[in-house]
Amino acid sequence: MTQTEPTDQELWAAVAAGDEAAFGTLFDRHSRAVYNHAFRLCGSWSVAEDITQATFLVAWRRRGTARLAHGTALPWLLVVAGNHARTEWRSARRRRALLGRLPAERGPDPADDVAGRLDDERAMGRILAAVRRLPRAEREAVALCLWSGVGYAEAAAALGVTEVAVRSRVSRARARLAALLGPDAEEEDR
The missing domain is CATH 1.10.1740.10 (RNA polymerase sigma factor, region 2, helix turn helix motif)
Structure with missing residues (x-):
């Protein structure tokens, strides 16, 4: 069947x-x-x-x-x-x-943002390589004062040194970075 x-x-x-x-x-x-x-x-x-x-x-x-x-x-x-x-x-x-019917204005092209981020990463890589060549005390001063915006007095208290020592370290670090990175160092290090 x-x-x-x-x-x-x-x-x-x-x-x-x-x-x-x-x-x-x-x-x-x-x-x-x-x-x-x-x-x-x-x-x-x-x-x-x-x-x-x-x-x-x-x-x-x-x-x-x-x-x-x-x-x-x-x-x-x-x-x-x-x-x-x-x-x-x-x-x-x-x-x-x-x-x-939406307005024709559009925000920035995301590709521009991605390209900008890649450029920033490339520039930061150059800066980090140069900063790693600095003495430790100057690296700490750069990280606190230039990159993180900590004031000299606060940085001095955190590092256990005088404010004059922090200012000196930042000044020496800027000069060395300018020599290591070339003429664009002042702009990049900000």
Whole structure:
């Protein structure tokens, strides 16, 4: 005895009674056709996936009230998918119209920010290499006073030296950095 696959009508009757496995069979049977139909209507893979999901969600919700014509679920599913595609198209059109009404002013190009950050990293790498060549006391003075904005008196208290010693260290560090980095050192070290 050969076992025949149930028809869509039989599966739909089982789905109407709450049979999730029958719904899964219907999904397996028709989801590719619904997806392909949705893709042809919208031209986007991701939107077609959304439409397919929405179509089968409607099918599940309307399982007790929807009636199949000619015993097959596919035409009904394709109509539902078409309705969702039209709704999506109208929503996208409204979003585009809204975006068209926004002021033309745009913020800075993010690529400029990335390029600036790369330039800053490159410059900082040069400065760090030069600062590492300074004596430890001068490195500490540069880190506190020039980079972190700590006042000379506060830096002196933190380092356990006099304010004059901190000023001297910063001055010597600036001179050495200028020699190590060239004419741009004064600008970069800020």
